[in-house]
Amino acid sequence: MKDLDSGIFLWIGKKLGGAVFLLLILFQGSVLGEGLAFQIQVGLLKKGKFQPVRQCLSSIPFVVKIEALRGKSRDYSFHAPLEIKGLYTLGPKGYLVPLGSTGPFSNGQILLKGVYLEGPFVLYLHGSPVAQWNPEKAILPGWTSLFPPLLAIVLAFILKEVLIALFVGIWLGAAFLESYNPITGLMATLDTHIIRSFSDNPDHGQIIFFSLMLGGMVGIIVKSGFMHSLVSRGAKWVRTRRSAQLSTWGLGLLIFFDDYANTLLVGQTMRPLTDKLKVSREKLAYLVDSTAAPVASIAVISTWIGTELGYLQDYLQVRPPFLDQTPDAFQAFLMMIPYRFYSIFTLIFVFLVAWTLRDFGPMWKAEKRAWEGYISRKDALVLTDYEWSPSQQKEEEHPWYLALLPILVTILAVFGGLYYDGISNMSQIRMSEAHLWDIIGNANSLKALCWASFLGVLTAAFLAWIYNVLKVTEIVQSWILGAKSLFLALLILILAWTLGSICNELHTGEYLVEISSGWMPLWILPSVVFLLAAVIAFATGTSWGTMGLLLPLVIPMATHMLIQGGEIQNMTATSYGWAILLSSIAGVLAGASFGDHCSPISDTTVMSSMASSCDHIDHVTTQMPYALTTAAISVLCGYLPIGLGLNVWFSIVFGILTMVAVIYFLGRPLPADQEDVENLS
Known part of the structure; x- marks a missing residue:
């Protein structure tokens, strides 16, 4: 009967959308776990510490952090394994294979290392869906991360105008980060990325x-x-x-x-x-x-x-x-x-x-x-000028x-x-x-x-x-x-700092x-x-x-x-x-x-x-x-x-x-x- 309920819940979730599906998950979770919920974060390990990311690529492995919660606090007593649909790991022959299930939790949390994402994924406890992760932004193919810096470098050599080259590279990267939208990418370039390159970094x-x-x-x-x-x-x-x-x-x-x-x-x-x-x-x-x-x-x-x-x-x-x-x-x-x-x-x-x-x-x-007699090229764009008269x-x-x-x-x-x-x-x-x-x-x-x-x-x-x-x-x-x-x-x-920040977000x-x-x-x-x-x-x-x-x-x-x-x-x-x-x-x-x-x-x-x-x-x-x-x-x-x-x-x-x-x-x-x-x- 529980399997039948789970199948019904999944069918309704697909038909009625994420909002209804989320309500069903919360209801199912509260019944099974008396207020048990799960918090999911996707990120990378930096110097041994987990850091969440805003943008995911389909071609590189990430770390998924799952915490069991009761109310607003972590449930340190939760140790049960979970089933996962939508996460993949690298198989012995180099192909992606479904992850299937996780090991038991430790102190109410688990880190899944080396997993690949292609879209949303769902957590199951005892065969019932209890949580779903949806990406904030479209998951990008890996090659998109190389385009912004390569385009900037190539344009700089072709146009011999580094300002334009850097700006175009930043714009392209911002468009990728905005789900391929060049308009919102341009807006984000002007009001977010360039400003943040020096305002967020002392x-x-x-x-x-x-x-x-x-x-x-x-x-x-x-x-x-x-x-x-x-x-x-x-x-x-x-x-x-x-x-x-x-x-x-x-x-x-x-x-x-x-x-x-x-x-x-x-x-x-x-x-x-x-x-x-x-x-x-x-x-x-x-x-x-x-x-x-x-x-x-x-x-x-x-x-x-x-x-x-x-x-x-x-x-x-x-x-x-x-x-x-x-x-x-x-x-x-x-x-x-x-x-x-x-x-x-x-x-x-x-x-x-x-x-x-x-x-x-x-x-x-x-x-x-x-x-x-020409210390610089005649039409050179020198970055400073101390040629005082x-x-x-x-x-x-x-x-x-x-x-x-x-x-x-x-x-x-x-x-x-x-x-x-x-x-x-x-x-x-x-x-x-x-x-x-x-x-x-x-x-x-x-x-x-x-x-x-x-x-x-x-x-x-x-x-x-x-x-x-x-x-x-x-x-x-x-x-x-x-x-x-x-x-x-x-x-x-x-602009160089901004492009570096874009490259960091694009991994x-x-x-x-x-x-x-x-x-x-x-x-x-x-x-x-x-x-x-x-x-x-x-x-x-x-x-x-x-x-x-x-x-x-x-x-x-x-x-x-x-x-x-x-x-x-x-x-x-x-x-x-x-x-x-x-x-x-x-x-x-x-x-x-x-x-x-x-x-x-x-x-x-x-x-x-x-x-x-x-x-x-x-x-x-x-x-x-x-x-x-x-x-x-x-x-x-x-x-x-x-x-x-x-x-x-x-x-x-x-x-x-x-x-x-x-x-x-x-x-x-x-x-x-x-x-x-x-x-x-």
Whole structure:
């Protein structure tokens, strides 16, 4: 009779719709369970914690959380299994099969992991329907998650207009999120997604604040004539194109503690000197960008290390026999540095390009154009403009160090701010045992940058006032003019953040992981992991998001493959299995750094264009051949040899020799640099 009742209820539900069906479920549930109800949520596990999602895809696995409720409280005594119709799991042959039933509840709830959804699903208790889940929005096919970032990237290269490209990509993604409706998608783009990209994320507001502060600081330095004095003095020290490029590279290595500070300070400091020596804006942007994320990501004291150690500590669960306990996150971080091939090779490649004065591809054309007198392309859309007319600048000679003092104060204040905030965020017990890298890792780098950039502005304003160069009103006007020059760059940055948020809602990263997993042998794992991280970071424009997405998957997957291959039992500090594990984890971090380095929608790529006053698409297109070269060398000379059992130091030496060969075979100097090149050889 109960089965007959259930069949009647289902038939009525199909005929009369969800509202009547819900009433019947509530009635049936109250009869069977005396007020028993079920709450259903669909989401994903982030750092081991369940997070609900608003949009589902049919092609990736989700986590379904079911709670038994009595009234408004969880019923901890409920342990019975449930039957489910409408949920699927992956069968042994790779096909979706119905889930059928759940295991017993634990403490009144259950998490169903790795389940696929194609529409609504129904819960049954003792053969009777007790709850139904209906998606808030249409469940999308997986391929839709790739379209918005790919369309934005393709349009940016075709139209050479990144604002339009980003907006169209955002609009398409919003239309998908609005059940393919382009009208409501456009409305949501304007009134929700773009606004939410910085209003819902304090980090983004802080980035805008310190960017405006630094832009205004440079405006005061330029208007006061301090920059003119620095360039005049610097011309005596930095006299050649080689020395200008090497100085930029060296300064980038010195500001190792934060990629944002590195990008803005190095670009804005070196631009007047590189302009004077006819180094193209594209080359400057490449030098700046290549010493930002690559150096900050491997520095033992940086704003990156806190996030990296946090992910490692959460997910590093292997206990090799040569360690008495689970590997310490910082110890694992140090062990992985030699396996961070992309970051290491990028820094060396930049040095080789600057030292040999050899370029290839679009960069060589940009350098040739710069030597002919055009620092930027004639119709380039530069993101900042500090080309102040002589009448706007004070041309009196001042001590050259006055231009550097605000920058030096900013750098020291960033370091001091990181230390102060790190100490503030640590308990007394932890502080007594903390190392410097622990303190820096616990700091909020964006807070420190806001404090430091404001101090930099005050320093520049005070110097301009105390030397009687600018009046107070002129100082304010100079700051406004400098900050205003960043408007286009910040607009692009906001749109890039918005597209990244759209990709997050569409689960772009999860879809890429899903379509690329489950087919690789152990020896190729580090290479595939690096390439997958690179693709995800390039498509989404976020390195930290890529780390958070892949590390929880890669570490258990590598461990499982090592166990299957019989490598886990004999792991030592020099064993093949340990090298595979370290290089796989390092591949995630290095691949994420690649995306942060060269994705056109990455914030650091945009900020490199901004700090160098370079057309953004010109920066991306000239940098891409160099970035792809070092990425290819990272795979061919780094991760593949590691997978084949070769030593990591052999891979590094092999990679360096390969880079030298590539530069000498593909690169060529400008005719104007020929004498310097001949003297070098």
